[in-house]
Amino acid sequence: MAEFFTLLKGGNKPSLYAALTNTFIAIMKGVAFFFTGNVAMFAETMHSIGDAANQFFVFIGSALSKKAPTSRFPNGFGRLLNIVLLGAVLIVGIMAYETIIEGWHQMTHPIEAEGFIISVIVLIIAIILETFVLYKAGKEILHEAGVKGGALAPLTTSFAHMDRAKPATKLVFMEDLVATAGGVLALVAVLIAHYTGFLAIEGAASIAIGLMMFYVVTRVFLENARGAIGETDEQMVNHIAHLLSDHADVRDIQKLEVIKEGEFLHVETKVEIDPTLTVVEADKLQDLLAALILSQPSVNDVLVSFDADDGQTHWKHLSTRPDSLPPLKTN
Structure with a gap:
C-alpha cells in the first residue's frame, strides 16, 4: 500500500486537477438538474460525471505505469496507461449514449424545464471552471513539447503540439475542450428555449454534446489501442x-x-x-x-x-528535423 501511495505522487497532475474540478462541476450540475429537470443540464451532468471518472482512472493509470519492472514483468508497466485509458473511454461511451437517448426524448416529446436562472448560473460557473482546466492542460502540453508561448498560447498554440504530449495530458485537454464547448452549447440552448419557447433545442443540444463525447471516445480508443500494441514514434x-x-x-x-x-x-x-x-x-x-x-x-x-563499420550505408531515412521537437541535447 505504501508503494501505491508513493506511485500516486508521480501521477499525471493535469488529470488529477481535472478530475477534482469535474467532480465538483458534476455535483453542481446534478443538483441543478434535480431542481430544474432541464435536459441540456442532464446532458452536461452525464458529461461531467464521465469526465471525472475517466480522469480519475487516467491519474491512477499514469501513476501505476511508472512502477519499476519486476521479475514477472521485466518490460515494466508503461503500457498499463494505454490499457487503463481503453477501459476509461467505455465510461464516456456509456454516458454519451445516455445523453443522446435523453436528448432524443426531449426532441420528440418536449418538456418545459423550470429554474431558468439556476441553469444559467450553474452553466456559466461550469464553463469558467472548464476553461481554467483546459488552460492548465494546454499549458502542460506546451511544457511537455518543450515549447514556450504567450499568455494565450495554452488555448491556441497547444493544438499544434498535441502529438508531443503525454497520452494522459492529451486526453484531459480533449475532454475539457469538448466539455467547454458542450457547456457553451447547453447555455445557448437554455437561453433559446426560454426566450423563444422552442423546447426541442435542448434535446438537439443534448444530442450534439453526446456526439462530441463519442468523438473523444473514438479518437482516444484508437490512439491507445495503437499504444497498447506498441507504436513507433x-x-x-x-x-x-x-x-x-x-x-x-x-x-x-x-x-x-x-x-x-x-x-x-x-x-x-x-x-x-x-x-x-x-x-x-x-x-x-x-x-x-x-x-x-x-x-x-x-x-x-x-x-x-x-x-x-562495413563501409556501406544502411540508414537512409534521415529527414529534416521537425520544428515541433526541442533542440538536440548533446550533454
Whole structure:
C-alpha cells in the first residue's frame, strides 16, 4: 500500500486537477438538474460525471505505469496507461449514449424545464471552471513539447503540439475542450428555449454534446489501442537518428526503434563504429550514447549495441528535423 501511495505522487497532475474540478462541476450540475429537470443540464451532468471518472482512472493509470519492472514483468508497466485509458473511454461511451437517448426524448416529446436562472448560473460557473482546466492542460502540453508561448498560447498554440504530449495530458485537454464547448452549447440552448419557447433545442443540444463525447471516445480508443500494441514514434526516430549521426564516432545506423510505452519511450539501436576502437573506448562510447539518448524527452529505456563499420550505408531515412521537437541535447 505504501508503494501505491508513493506511485500516486508521480501521477499525471493535469488529470488529477481535472478530475477534482469535474467532480465538483458534476455535483453542481446534478443538483441543478434535480431542481430544474432541464435536459441540456442532464446532458452536461452525464458529461461531467464521465469526465471525472475517466480522469480519475487516467491519474491512477499514469501513476501505476511508472512502477519499476519486476521479475514477472521485466518490460515494466508503461503500457498499463494505454490499457487503463481503453477501459476509461467505455465510461464516456456509456454516458454519451445516455445523453443522446435523453436528448432524443426531449426532441420528440418536449418538456418545459423550470429554474431558468439556476441553469444559467450553474452553466456559466461550469464553463469558467472548464476553461481554467483546459488552460492548465494546454499549458502542460506546451511544457511537455518543450515549447514556450504567450499568455494565450495554452488555448491556441497547444493544438499544434498535441502529438508531443503525454497520452494522459492529451486526453484531459480533449475532454475539457469538448466539455467547454458542450457547456457553451447547453447555455445557448437554455437561453433559446426560454426566450423563444422552442423546447426541442435542448434535446438537439443534448444530442450534439453526446456526439462530441463519442468523438473523444473514438479518437482516444484508437490512439491507445495503437499504444497498447506498441507504436513507433516516427518523430523521435528522426530526432534520435540526427543525434546519433551527428556524433563523430558513429559511422552508420543499422537499426533504430523508438516504441511508445505509455508516457515513455523505449529506444533500441544498433550503430556501426570504427573497428579499430579498443574495448575500453567502445564501452565508454556505448555509455555516452546511452546517456545522450536517455536525456531526450520522454525516453526512459535505452539499449545500444555496436557493429564494425562495413563501409556501406544502411540508414537512409534521415529527414529534416521537425520544428515541433526541442533542440538536440548533446550533454
